[in-house]
Amino acid sequence: MSDTSRNIAELRKSYERAELSEDASHADPLQQFDQWLAEAIKGEIPEPNAMTLATVASNLRPSTRPVLIKGYDERGIAWYTNYDSRKGVELAGNPYAALQFHWVELERVVRIEGRVEKVSAEESDAYFATRPLDSRIGAWASPQSQVIASRTALVTAAAKYSAQFLLNPPRPPHWGGYRLVPDEWQFWQGRKSRLHDRLRYRREGDAWVRERLAP
Template identity: 50%
Template sequence: MLNQKVADLRKDYKLASLEESDVAPYPLQQFDRWWQDATSSEIDEPNAMTLATSTPEGHPSARIVLLKSFDEEGFLFFTNYESRKGQELALNPHVSLLFFWRELERQVRIEGTVSKAGVNISNEYYNSRPMGSRIGAIASPQSKVIPGRSFLEEQVGQVAAKYEKEAPQRPDYWGGYVVKPVVMEFWQGRSSRLHDRILYTLTTTGSWKIERLAP
């Protein structure tokens, strides 16, 4: 079972450390610090994050989506509400996000609950997208089985022709979600796999508890 060529792949992490005395008192502040580092570094799509969802029975699925904003309300992304993730989110609002910034030897893991973004937010973002992306959001029956690539291209052609003289409006089945965190973990790679892991947990009083986890 063990493939030694795969098992021997390893890297020793030595860029930085993360101490309890150095982190911000609130996880969003700490995320913003690391976000500034990520966006000022030569990282391709630092806003790419893994979104993990599951069915009510506990069957998980994960995929990469793009972060579009974050603030005290939570972490914002957009997608098709009728896609697999949209259907799972409608039945089970508990989700996890994961950012991995390899160049900085860092990852951020977030657990929380999701809700739909406001209509105005979804409209504003949809209208800011390139025309091709707006047309694609209408044309693609995301996550549904289709007969082939040509079917998708035909759908795009039909939608593009329909809106040749006017801008399309956001379809009701496409929009934003906001993930409200209750747990945030900041992971800094360290040598010999003795990584730094700082965990923020939201308490019942609304304050954040900060703890160190063993690597």
């Protein structure tokens, strides 16, 4: 057993930065998320827009990967990717997924669960047009999640599409946005002695029910 393996069980941290009470939190989870995300951005947390996306394949094996939030409103949480990627294939077979934000420096976690749908083609086109040119070319060049022969093959494909499209690559038909429509939110604030604050919002009809969960 390595020293790292032996010592990892001894790692400890006391969470004492903030608290999360029912009285001080918003009744609407979207407003609570908006506040926490704004505080993460203001606090210059590294990549505050990064979230972990969890999906489940047809064989019931889960998988996770980091993606970047690109928009949110009362309709849900949006991100963009390759529809033919592993996550795209898994979402096509099982449209339910989970998202997690972990803002370590603020000792906060947000978990979101719900059904995933594709955003409209118009929304995907509009966002794609705002991406840097290299990223738009990359969307054509990368057969995401597929086995490729080498990095050289990837670079060669990028050069090919760059020459083909020049400065105006269109959005690939296999690339676009997803939106998770939440039916449950959880907000976790680290507290001393592992007595963390954990509030869950669950959809009940047209309303949100807020309740405290044991940590």
